[in-house]
Amino acid sequence: MKINDNCVGCGQCASFCKKGAIEVKGKALATDACVDCGVCVLYCPVKAIEVLA
Amino acid sequence: MKAVVIGAGLGGLLSAARLSKAGCQVDIFERLPITGGRFTNLSYKGFQLSSGAFHILPHGPAGPLAQFLNEVGADVKIVRSDIITVRVPLKKGSQDYEKGFKDIPFNDFSTLLSHKDRLKIAFLIVSTRKNRPSGSTLQTWIRSQFKDEWLVRFADAFCGWALSLKSDEVPVEEIFEIIENMYRFGGPGVPIGGCKGVIDALESVIAENGGKIHTETEVSKILVENGKAAGVLVGAEAHKANLVISNLGHAATACLCAEALSGEKDSGYLRRLETLKPSAGIKICLAADEPLVGHSGILLTPYAKRVNGINEVTQVDPRLAPPGKHLTMSHQYVAPDNVKNLESEIELGLQDLKEIFPDKKYETLLIQSYHDSWPVNRAASGMDPGNETPIPGLYVVGDGAKGKGGIEVEGVALGVAATMKKILG
Structure with a gap:
């Protein structure tokens, strides 16, 4: 999971992450618990999350 | 009449509810899988956090938003919480809360002034209702009347909480319109079910009146024919309409119809858009077993380093948290220059909370920041260009086009009401 500079840190992704794998402090950060499922991508209001191929 | 609404945030849904009720065929296109924009609930660890707003209506059950909801038949219970x-x-002279603090009622703010200044405030409260100050910022106006830093601190806490601005960024006219609205409509209230209680009720009205909400559907272009709004493009598909309402703010809306706005006559509008500044802020969500604020309204914290104010919505609607828990949320203004230092701004906010609640046990649930393309407000209060655009039939609603004197969602409702009046008469 790559979080780009569009991220404002609103935390919307963290609330939809089923693994509790996103920490937010000014910017979102995917932790080791992330399984690259990509659910968060849909919910990001600023297109800040990209799933790595 | 056929209408397209771009964005299912509060402004978009209010517009859609009103238009569908008036007999228009309304389609709402929302890029995200959820509706409500920055005014809905986010479930997190059993708490109902929010995507932006603080689960409050600044003027409660009698304010512009509540009135609008009532007019369209949206069934929401709003409980007054105006403490x-x-x-x-x-200790007088202390600049922070370290050596103890006390809470005073909002209306007693003048008791901290000298006797002479208290008399002056009493006089100004009456005289400014007839002769409103104008032509400066709130801070400049305060400093022209008083030599008292407490008043500036107090104004900064209020402006920070209500508008996510500092008193030197707010036109004095805007604050006096807000004060007038406080007389007119009263103080805050909490919608039962939080922000989503309002969103769900609006969606029911829209569905009852045949309106359709298309989530995960992004509009790529606003169609303009013969100089007028003619619909939108979704993928390769054109959705024709006589009316397009954008809930995206002026700048993002202009990007969707850049070709149509490239003429000489539109350059003034485009230049104006470049001056719009979104406001930034940080919300810290706390969970606690015991009340932290202790009442249902707002606690302003003018002597904190960053935090402007705090509310505790579970005092009104306990279901916004798991049984026995409280949800307490702080807001802090972020200065434009500090948007690049969000982490240190957050640290200062967290330190403030330790000082504000020194003997309380709480857990930090989630820290949410808002700026630039997902801000507190898309245009600073009192600075937006209104709801119209140079393209007939294309209107902008939401927090980038609020109308005067409207705090947050009250401003959104005032802007939508004004727009609907222009369209429907």
Whole structure:
């Protein structure tokens, strides 16, 4: 999971992450618990999350 | 009449509810899988956090938003919670809460002034209702009347909480319109079910009146024919309409119809858009077993380093948290220059909370920041260009086009009401 500079840190992704794998402090950060499922991508209001191929 | 609404945030849904009720065929396109924009609930660890707003209506059950909801038949219960207290240091002259504090009622703010200044405030409260000050910022106006830093602190806490601005960024006219609205409509209220209680009720109205909400559907272009709004493009598909309402703010809306706005006559509008500044802020969500604020309204914290104010919505609607828990949320203004230092701004906010609640046990649930393309407000209060655009049939609603004197969602409702009046008469 790559979080780009569009991220404002609103935390919307963290609330939809089923693994509790996103920490937010000014910017979102995917932790080791992330399984690259990509659910968060849909919910990001600023297109800040990209799933790595 | 056929209408397209771009964005299912509060402004978009209010517009859609009103238009569908008036007999228009309404389609709402929302890029995200959820509706409500920055005014809905986010479930997190059993708490109902929010995507932006603080689960409050600044003018409660009698305010512009509540009136609008009532007019369109949206069934929301809004409970008045207009206690506003101000935390001040116990010892006069202290600049922080470290050596103790007390909470005073909002309306007693003048008791901290000298006798002479208190008389002056009493006089100004009456005289400014007839002769409103104008032509400066709130801070400049305060400094022209008083030599008292407490008043500036107090104004900064209020402006920070209500508008996510500092008193030197707010036109004095805007604050006096807000004060007038406080007389007119009263103080805050909490919608039962939080922000989503309002969103769900609006969606029911829209569905009952045949409106359709298309989530995960992004509009790529606003169609303009013969100089007028003619619909939108979704993928390769054109959705024709006589009316397009954008909930995206002026700048993003202009990007969707850049070709149509490239003429000489539109250059003034485009230049104006470049001056719009979104406001930034940080919300810290706390969970606690015991009340932290202790009442249902707002606690302003003018002596904190960053936090402007705090509310505790579970005092009104306990279901916004798991049984026995409280949800307490703080807001802090972020200065434009500090948007690049969000982490240190957050640290200062967290330190403030330790000082504000020194003997309380709480857990930090989630820290949410808002700026630039997902801000507190898309245009700073009192600075937006209104709801119209140079393209007939294309209107902008939401927090980038609020109308005067409207705090947050009250401003959104005032802007939508004004727009609907222009369209429907």
